[in-house]
Amino acid sequence: MEVDPLPDWVIPPPGGFTADDFLRMRGLPRHTELIDGSLVFVSPQEQWHSSVMRLLEDELDEQAPEEFRAVREMAVKLAKRQAPEPDVMVIIAEAFKPKISSTHYLPKDVVLAVEVVSPESEDRDRETKPRKYEAAGIRHYWRVEHDEGRTVAYVYELDPATSKYALTGIHHETLKVTVPFDIEIDLTAVGQRRRRR
DSSP states (O other): OOOOOOOGGGSOOTTOOOHHHHHHOOSOOTTOEEETTEEEOOOOOOHHHHHHHHHHHHHHHHHSOTTEEEEESOEEOOBTTBBOOOSEEEEEGGGOOTTSOOOEEOGGGEEEEEEEOOGGGHHIIIIIHHHHHHHTTOOEEEEEEEETTEEEEEEEEEETTTTEEEEEEEESSEEEEOSSSOEEEEGGGTTOOOOOO
């Protein structure tokens, strides 16, 4: 019986993959990320995770001023060996090119990065990825978690004096902020079917 050869991406080069290597790769499992030169594979999503991402993308895109767009599950080339994939992002509208085969954004394009925490991503979403985002200068970061049946959003903003994220609020039922623009999201609506407006 003939065994198919392993794809090139199974064995990393010395020093790990670069973001450029990663962004050229084909045949990777969906939603693979590059963190510290290593490929990170994502486990299947729970329904809650998918529902939160859909709600946030829809609400952010609808509420955003014309100069911004919300997207989900696209890579951001942060540094030489860093290309994570935030669950949801708000980007500048100039970077949004839906008909072009763009595979990633740059930190200068990203206004807000959002991670929706799943059991396997907890350490990355709470520690690793926020450090990468703040080092790249992404000004706003949200972490959304499932806590005893409720959806909770932790909102952070980059402190220009320290270049570190500062927690600006913990939101349980309604996520309401004025930066990066006026946003109000009903967190209790996760999983509910949206009515057409």
